[in-house]
Amino acid sequence: MKRTLPVIIALITISLLGIIYVQFKWIQNAALVKEEQLKENVYSILDEVGSQLVAPRPTQNALTVPLMPGMPNNDFYSHFSVTKRYTTFAIKEKLKKAFASRGLGNSPFEFSVFTNVAGNLFANYHDLETDNFQNLLKDSVNNLTFRYALIPPAERMWDAFSADEVMVLILPNYKSFVLRSIGWMIAAAIFFTLTIIAAFFLTVNSALRQKKLSEIKGDFINNMTHEFKTPLATISLAVDALRNERVLQDRQKLEYFSGIIKEENRRMNKQVETILQAAQLDKQEVQLNRKTLHAHDLLASAIDNLRLQLEQKGGVLDTHFQATRDLVSADEVHFVNLLSNILDNAVKYSRENLRLRVSTRNTGKMIRIVIEDNGIGMSRETIGRIFEKFYRAHTGNLHNVKGFGLGMSYVKSMVDAHNGKIRVDSTLGKGSTFILDFPLAS
Known part of the structure; x- marks a missing residue:
């Protein structure tokens, strides 16, 4: 078991790390796929809306316009310029409808339509753009930017004179959108x-x-x-x-x-x-026969059981019963036994010149019993495990201290059964202090 357990832990750990890594790569690849799908959908939307924007008006086919220098721009280019034919609101509605048809109805976007005037002597038109377009254009890390050239169908001879226009669409925080889609x-x-x-x-x-x-x-x-x-x-x-x-x-x-x-x-x-x-x-089969008893009498009984051992050790016992209220609801046998176990341990784990001090005092609606000794003390590990069943402090192969390691486990169980609390303070080589609090009988 000693050799097998570390191997099992190592193998499971490696497998777990492998699974986590594979899942991470799987999610990463899924995000990339979703991002590509998003780009394809947006380009399809731009193609659809762009085709609508550059489509000729019904009157445009019958239009006859003189191609002469000095002709008013508003009369000529209003038939072919997107920025002259549509408002920002109209284009936005078309984009919203196209987004919704592809299941992207909740996707925020900003756009701009501008005229590329380079090399065109006649173009002098106002651009269209949404309110937050310029702010989003500055952030190319978190936002996706798409450019689409608005090219009218080359079916009319005057298309060569039409303005060279471009639509720019921005998807803000596209990464969060991708993550939501694979949430x-x-x-x-x-x-x-x-x-x-x-x-x-x-x-x-x-x-x-x-x-x-x-x-x-x-x-x-x-x-x-x-x-x-x-x-x-x-x-x-x-x-x-x-x-x-x-x-x-x-x-x-x-x-x-x-x-x-x-x-x-x-x-x-x-x-x-x-x-x-x-x-x-x-098995939780212990039944307490509770009675209203004086805690000082129970303490005296436990001390009497210890006097012979104490005399054999040459120890000294000091008692200071300062509690003015000591009535508790307790099982006489088990209450005395738990106190006897603590006192017995103090004697067993003692050195020369043993000195025991047992005191009581009232703390609110509780009676506090403090048992102090100047014995061998306990390490931090022992303090943490002292109430574990069968646990005994390591003493090597020496058997100078008898017992099965059940005494303190019994103490903790009985303290809990009497609705009390127990705390241990100890310093290795200097002694231990057991502090017990029990509710007073009403």
């Missing part, structure tokens, strides 16, 4: 990419959890083996001693070895009970 493609690509990424992370997370559970299982079996092996060995030795004739004849020794058996049996029962409690917490 569903982009949305689908993003959706499916995010789905694949989510599936990837869920898969990796599941694999890491399985790996973690496998490690926890191994650690738990090792701890359980050690925890049960020691008392079983002690019981076996005590039983062998009881079979000795000298021991059988000495009542004091009989009581001593039978006491050892009883104590080790009690230890094993306690370990089994701890495992069963953890199983019940997993």
Whole structure:
């Protein structure tokens, strides 16, 4: 599993990056295709509208005009000049109609029709253009510009004298138009990419959890083996001693070895009970028998359970019960047990000159219980994982600290069950502080 998981993660990552790259190129190519289609449509629109603008009037075929120098321009070129025959509004309406017929009805545009007077002695006409044309003409990056020569059909001899006119059409922000046209493609690509990424992370997370559970299982079996092996060995030795004739004849020794058996049996029962409690917490089968109790009495009970261990360690306990209101709605057994577990840990993970301080005070509608010690303290990693089931701080192969790593997980579950909060402050090598807040009974 250790070797396979990194390979799986690497392969999935490469595949995911490949899919993202292919989708990006696909969208990029789709945008280019849409842009080319847009250009083709616009050129078709210009061709259609341009043909309409240069088409002769019905009277134009019967028109007879003298081609003499000095002839008034308004009489002659008004029949052939687009800028003289149409207004800006009329041309714009024709363009709108052509845009709509090709499914581009919502496309904004600006245009201009101007006369190219170079080499033409008779052309002297006003150009047509929309209001925002000049502003858009300056931006050639975001806007598409199209030029279309308005050339009348060469069927009349006077067409050679007609003005050389050009229509210029600008599509502003054409890139946003192209992106909108392929918006569903982009949305689908993003959706499916995010789905694949989510599936990837869920898969990796599941694999890491399985790996973690496998490690926890191994650690738990090792701890359980050690925890049960020691008392079983002690019981076996005590039983062998009881079979000795000298021991059988000495009542004091009989009581001593039978006491050892009883104590080790009690230890094993306690370990089994701890495992069963953890199983019940997993299944959420623990039922609290809540009563209105004094938190100070429950604390005193937990401290009494600890006094023997504290004396064996040569430790000192200071109590400062400053809370004036200490009534809580709690299950007596579980509340005392959670406090006992914290105090027990403080003793187990202690050094010489152990000093414990237990204090209480009121904070609003809560009672705060603070348990401080000057023990070995905890690292940041340990603080972050202390309430995880089966987690124990790494101590190498040493087994000087007993347990399965279930005590603090039980504490957190019981604090939550009593609607309380727990916080841990600790400095490695200096000690730890557990801060518990519980709501007061109304």
